[in-house]
Amino acid sequence: MATRPRVSVAVTIDYEALRREPDLEAHDLIAYDATDQLLVRRAAELRDNFSGEKPGDTVVIGERHGAITLSLVLPQEQGGHGLTGVRVFQDTLLNERALMCNAARLGLEGEFPFTREELGRDLVKGAKTVLLQLPKSLDELAEIAYWVATNADPEATLIAGGRVKHMTLAQNEVLSRFFTTVQAERAERKSRLLIATGPVDDPADPPFPVTGVDADLPFALHAYGATFGGPTLDHGSRLLLRHLPEIAPEATRIVDLGCGNGSLAVAAALARPTAQVHATDQSWAAVNATNATARWAGVSDRVTVTRADGAEAVGDGWAELMLVNPPFHAGQVVSEEIARTLIRGAVRALAEGATILVVYNSHLGHRAVIEREIGPTQQVARDRSFTVVRATKR
Incomplete structure (x- = not known):
């Protein structure tokens, strides 16, 4: 050259x-x-x-x-x-x-x-x-x-x-x-x-967004290059979704913090036809991916997607149910503090008595943080890799 x-x-x-x-x-x-x-x-x-x-x-x-x-x-x-x-x-x-x-x-x-x-x-x-x-x-x-x-x-x-x-x-x-x-x-x-x-001459069309299907989901997932996990349902979200129908079934104001490809937000909207869902993520790719997933699933009128830091874009006390599959990295930096900051910031947006459902790697000590910051906490599910807990805002 x-x-x-x-x-x-x-x-x-x-x-x-x-x-x-x-x-x-x-x-x-x-x-x-x-x-x-x-x-x-x-x-x-x-x-x-x-x-x-x-x-x-x-x-x-x-x-x-x-x-x-x-x-x-x-x-x-x-x-x-x-x-x-x-x-x-x-x-x-x-x-x-x-x-x-x-x-x-x-x-x-x-x-x-x-x-x-x-x-x-x-x-x-x-x-x-x-x-x-x-x-x-x-x-x-x-x-x-x-x-x-x-x-x-x-x-x-x-x-x-x-x-x-x-x-x-x-x-x-x-x-x-x-x-x-x-x-x-x-x-x-x-x-x-x-x-x-x-x-090069005539490179292939842009490969994004890409689309993926999963037997456990009644809709397709969309993703851009930087969307965490791509167009797939990650194991933690899969475990959480198995128990979503039984958690706070009366909730109609739902928040998905760190929405990624939109799997949790769109699944919640489809499972609860009267619910309004507010999905947030600080990633440009995640916001665009969730918008695409919601649009193709036919629920974009009930799923609002905002590029934001955690729950900052959610009104005080708005959420009756919050879904969180927290990240464990920012770029190349891996840290438990990322998830803990997200959980601490969620408190303001939860209504009194609201439920937060969190999935995390089982070896991490997030439960103690959730119980201290949110309120009484119970284990919903656990496998070799992930734990799902629910907490009620005190």
Whole structure:
């Protein structure tokens, strides 16, 4: 692959000032890593320190807390590159909020020199450089690669980076379905970049949303690349749904926290024809997947889907029944605190005497948290992997 000669690039924004807030924070979690820094440095080298850059030429996908975007847009006197019109896509709402918080923390105010876009044609149309934090999911990578290959400038460069311990040859193979050249660069500081150029002729239609059926469900599931679990019914949700008919059968205001592909929300709506269901998830892919699942199941008039952090979009005391299959990871970070934060935040939205039904990995100690935060708790079901409990708000 022919590239421009490397130039000396110094990017020295105040990375130590960045925070993960309001994303999960802990003493051993930081808001940037070597991949963020490597992506920006390599992009500057390939584009001669962004000489001649026009607004909209650069796109950032998979930004987590702002390290990439802010390195690009902060003025040069603050160690950035002073770019404008940078387009950014972040699947999770907390990552979006962290970017905005860090932008303010580093002095950006008023009209920001970047725009947030949804994943699709408008995000990457005509882009010359696309910087990508490699996603965990190969399906998500394929969805992103498709949009870049079919809508960015034909001479565009996709620079994808990740921590070496999370990278596999399968990522190269996915990119090779959409680009004629995929080059892995030498690892630096435990991070590595993949450089993809030359879109293939007539790549396959976008593979998303995808659809799946399950014998235990009277409807099809839909999913986008970043939808957790894809178009399948995960084991925990399956166990919960077996007991849903007997739990608070009179409830007509139901909330599904962390709706994913919509399996719980749509099943509840179909099982209770008079119920209104409010499904929430902070993932763009999950919200779109649940909307698609509800639409094809014919219940979109009774299932409201909101991109939100936990129960923040649900009115005080609105929920008579809440269904929760909490996540255990945020990106590559695995933590029990994610689920516990979700449970604590649910209290306000529960009506007095309301029921919350939670499924979780059996080895986790969530029951004590549920009983302390919500109220009296009983085990509904348990198998080798999962436990389902119900609690009544005291």
